[in-house]
Amino acid sequence: MRRIAGSVLLAGAAMAAPAGAQQQSPYAEYQRMATESAPIELYEIAGEELWKKKQGPKNVSLEACDLGEGPGVLKGAYTHLPRYFADADRVMDLEARLLHCMMTLQGRSREEATKRVFGNADKGSEMELLSAYVAGQSHGLPMRPGNAHAKEKASIELGRKLYFHRAGPWDFSCASCHGEEGKRIRMSGLPVLFKPEYAKPLMSTWPAYRVSTSKIVTLQWRMNDCYRQMRMPEPAFGSDTTVSLIHFMTAAAEGVVYRGPGIKR
Amino acid sequence: MDRNRRTALKSAGTAGALAAAFAAGLLRPQDLLAAGWNKDAFGSKSLADALKGLGAANPADSKDIVIDAPQIAENGAVVPIEVTSNLPNTRSIAVLIEKNPFPLAAKFDFLEGAMPYVKVNVKMGESSNVRVVAEAGGRHYTAVKEVKVTIGGCGG
């Protein structure tokens, strides 16, 4: 490989290659090695303990939670989300569904269960740990979010609309950063997330261990943080806004084998 | 504790001397633990001082030390470094990040039953040479690999 000088500009040219296309990404080797040596399993273990822990006024665990494949069935649950749930009459992603189970099975209030949805390096949040565990149970399976039910189609369509909808004080949409090939922020290439060649390698590695902050990050966190970076009002946890965007991008990754939990910068 | 062992521990300011003492049968495995953390080497702010602290002031270049590390790390907080020493009788492997404020990151002593191999995640403050120093047959050898560290944008 041609020796890259310290210049940011020269390195920037290399970064303009699609970040989603793993084989071309200059970070592919790093991602592979760092994923192998990430402490993900510690979070999965902690998540499993939480899944089995009796909590809330009803003092029950989440083990009977139906994530779409039947009560307590974890294999294939994450890879079929987001999907429509009749008992809630809406499309839910993993975290919205976990919240639903916390409220209905465990009798917890929304306020209590979402008091600390995003944790930190010292302590992951319940949602983060549970997400790592549940998602990990679908490792190696193809991702097929719901797309047959009328509300699932509507959810994907809403996600598409929101992806391109400019709003907020900066008039930003997701597409402002993630709408065109060849863009980057510093040395991170910006993936065009509605294109399968970008969506597939990326959606198949959430939730993830974020190395720069030493914590598990989830898609609800990612939506929340992107909205913050766009200076938009904070979306409610598990709202249709966040779920439909996640649904739209997961649909773009349809069929990819789930490789997570992964790592992120 | 017999006199020889106590002397070896007292005079062993470097892990190299410890390993030699161990090889000479003066130390038991537990004594390496008791001897503790090499403050001099780990507290060194220059590569030269760290090498001196390891008792490895002039290591010879060796192609028998294999360093597997990413060419470009997306983030300096976690940089995986994998080291294999093909030098016969490798006693220890030390990993140094030349441009870190304190270059010495880790040192592993291999007693009977261990293969001279290790994979460790290190923090790198900036693009730097990753230098490995191995002790084998009473001498020190070294190899180096450059790892670039970039500054990324938003997360995800």
Next chain:
Amino acid sequence: MAEPMKIRATLKGDAADVRVLMGHPMETGQRKGPDGKIIPMHFIQEVTVKLNGKIVIEGQISQAVSRNPVFSFRVKGAKAGDRIEIGWVDNKGDKNSSTTAIA
């Protein structure tokens, strides 16, 4: 309080691939907390790997090792069912250890 720890040891021929995950902040003493004060150094200094009770690897590490360290080692002359025990001691004198059987 024990931080989480997990060992995976698998046999490959007559050598065991050992992978250990350790929860630990590995604070460098150079970071500032949200209150603006320096977070004190807090990191693992010694790592010991034992095969069936006998020390085979002695590691000394610094605050330059990443937070939540993950190490890989290789131990030879091992059989399925042999015990791998890995322990650490940090700069505050806190310790932790875990044992697993080679699979």
